[in-house]
Amino acid sequence: MTTKQLIAQIHQKKSFLCIGLDVDLNKIPEHLLQEEDPIFAFNKAIIDATHHLAVAYKPNTAFYEAYGLKGWRSLARTIEYLNTNHPEIFTIADAKRGDIGNTSTMYAKAFFEDLEFDSVTVAPYMGKDSVEPFLAFEDKHTILLALTSNQGAFDFQTKKVPERELYKEVLRTSITWKNSENLMYVVGATKAEFLQEIRQIIPQSFLLVPGVGAQGGSLSEVCKYGMTKDVGLLINSSRGIIYASKGKDFAQAAAEKAEALQKAMAAILED
Amino acid sequence: MTTKQLIAQIHQKKSFLCIGLDVDLNKIPEHLLQEEDPIFAFNKAIIDATHHLAVAYKPNTAFYEAYGLKGWRSLARTIEYLNTNHPEIFTIADAKRGDIGNTSTMYAKAFFEDLEFDSVTVAPYMGKDSVEPFLAFEDKHTILLALTSNQGAFDFQTKKVPERELYKEVLRTSITWKNSENLMYVVGATKAEFLQEIRQIIPQSFLLVPGVGAQGGSLSEVCKYGMTKDVGLLINSSRGIIYASKGKDFAQAAAEKAEALQKAMAAILED
Numbered sequence: 231m232t233t234k235q236l237i238a239q240i241h242q243k244k245s246f247l248c249i250g251l252d253v254d255l256n257k258i259p260e261h262l263l264q265e266e267d268p269i270f271a272f273n274k275a276i277i278d279a280t281h282h283l284a285v286a287y288k289p290n291t292a293f294y295e296a297y298g299l300k301g302w303r304s305l306a307r308t309i310e311y312l313n314t315n316h317p318e319i320f321t322i323a324d325a326k327r328g329d330i331g332n333t334s335t336m337y338a339k340a341f342f343e344d345l346e347f348d349s350v351t352v353a354p355y356m357g358k359d360s361v362e363p364f365l366a367f368e369d370k371h372t373i374l375l376a377l378t379s380n381q382g383a384f385d386f387q388t389k390k391v392p393e394r395e396l397y398k399e400v401l402r403t404s405i406t407w408k409n410s411e412n413l414m415y416v417v418g419a420t421k422a423e424f425l426q427e428i429r430q431i432i433p434q435s436f437l438l439v440p441g442v443g444a445q446g447g448s449l450s451e452v453c454k455y456g457m458t459k460d461v462g463l464l465i466n467s468s469r470g471i472i473y474a475s476k477g478k479d480f481a482q483a484a485a486e487k488a489e490a491l492q493k494a495m496a497a498i499l500e501d
Numbered sequence: 502m503t504t505k506q507l508i509a510q511i512h513q514k515k516s517f518l519c520i521g522l523d524v525d526l527n528k529i530p531e532h533l534l535q536e537e538d539p540i541f542a543f544n545k546a547i548i549d550a551t552h553h554l555a556v557a558y559k560p561n562t563a564f565y566e567a568y569g570l571k572g573w574r575s576l577a578r579t580i581e582y583l584n585t586n587h588p589e590i591f592t593i594a595d596a597k598r599g600d601i602g603n604t605s606t607m608y609a610k611a612f613f614e615d616l617e618f619d620s621v622t623v624a625p626y627m628g629k630d631s632v633e634p635f636l637a638f639e640d641k642h643t644i645l646l647a648l649t650s651n652q653g654a655f656d657f658q659t660k661k662v663p664e665r666e667l668y669k670e671v672l673r674t675s676i677t678w679k680n681s682e683n684l685m686y687v688v689g690a691t692k693a694e695f696l697q698e699i700r701q702i703i704p705q706s707f708l709l710v711p712g713v714g715a716q717g718g719s720l721s722e723v724c725k726y727g728m729t730k731d732v733g734l735l736i737n738s739s740r741g742i743i744y745a746s747k748g749k750d751f752a753q754a755a756a757e758k759a760e761a762l763q764k765a766m767a768a769i770l771e772d
Contacts, residue, residue, distance in 0.1 A: 330649070336563035385625075
């Protein structure tokens with residue numbers, strides 16, 4: 231998918247909502263456990279109920295790998311269902327991969343070719359030659375971890391190296407990499423005040439923003455400091471939407487939570 | 502596996518060799534492609550021919566994920582074969598994972614419980630709360646990326662933050678984490694001269710050292726600066742061993758390469 235297609239979808243749906251599909255068998259409604267593939271059944275119901283409200287879905291691969299082969303199959307079925315029924319939707323493999331050159335190419339093949347995701351999240355610690363192999367794939371996007379939403383972000387990401395914080399160094403360095411126009415960035419919403427400085431370094435890039443809702447970030451603050459003329463934001467919510475109810479009405483309850491966020495986004499877009 | 506058991510195995514085999522199982526279908530002998538599971542057939546033959554020479558095997562997960570479900574199945578069969586037939590061998594999932602707390606727990610479950618690896622490699626970028634969930638598993642080991650062997654290591658890892666280089670900050674910070682006695686570290690052999698300073702920060706921890714052989718590192722240099730009284734080193738070689746021949750003699754050729762390294766290690770251990 232091209233960035234243009236993503237922007238068109240945002241304007242059409244008046245939404246820049248990304249729904250995180252972090253499916254834990256202990257948290258989904260009990261009646262689904264009788265299904266042949268409970269994880270896929272859950273995802274399918276959530277997607278069916280929310281696809282008109284969201285522009286992106288983001289399965290976190292950890293939740294699938296934890297169930298081994300069966301989990302990997304559920305992930306494959308989920309992305310296939312999305313690509314078949316909702317090809318306009320932007321898909322993110324939240325995998326946080328990154329390795330030396332030839333190995334990163336194998337990860338890129340796994341997510342871009344085998345599973346056919348539009349994008350994958352990548353950790354920057356190993357530097358340029360660990361990220362460029364992902365950037366080599368046409369119309370695919372690499373979402374680099376910049377400033378994450380967890381407490382541990384302050385262990386290294388905000389350290390000065392030495393003129394500026396590490397995450398800013400990651401931003402500044404990454405825009406010099408080959409095909410860097412395919413880069414997006416993870417920036418945690420719990421630090422909305424940092425967005426102003428981040429936008430000075432990467433004025434146009436799309437930001438994937440976790441941490442609105444369950445982790446306490448504010449949508450309006452994020453938009454105030456992070457929005458560009460092409461929106462430039464994908465706001466993710468996972469648990470706050472998909473676990474809105476543990477009953478048979480879980481998909482409807484998820485849709486209501488998604489709609490509340492979408493309406494807030496539409497209001498901001500029309501502002 | 503406990504660190505004590507690993508050390509006992511090193512002394513018994515007079516080896517601290519780790520063999521990387523980075524299996525690329527384009528690089529394995531052609532006659533194996535007719536097998537029902539060529540990747541597992543290749544790994545089984547390599548393991549059968551080299552298990553007395555190596556103390557650890559390290560499949561890089563990227564090479565399995567690139568083949569989707571089939572690849573994940575090959576990985577599961579490989580680790581099961583190792584655990585069933587050679588339970589004394591230390592197994593490393595070279596997965597370079599790392600995410601916020603509850604997600605890291607899911608990755609830890611995937612590799613420690615579902616696949617039953619002894620250890621997993623983890624990227625430190627997201628800090629303490631992304632690593633501690635791995636450390637919570639008893640007799641399992643977390644191998645933190647410190648100084649990697651690729652060119653991109655100089656993009657961020659060697660930057661000053663601001664009093665010392667980032668990788669040293671990673672070392673110094675990580676030893677304060679809960680259960681840090683279960684930590685090992687990835688340190689690239691291409692920078693043997695850095696080992697002296699690294700040993701001042703982590704005098705006893707095991708180091709997983711890639712880059713001897715194909716990437717140009719020197720075994721004797723690494724041992725000179727990095728070895729502890731309990732050895733404290735696992736030297737990895739992947740392509741240099743497993744792709745020694747593309748013919749039907751590939752396993753024998755791999756054993757010869759492994760034996761050459763093992764003999765060099767035995768000589769150093771007896772020194």
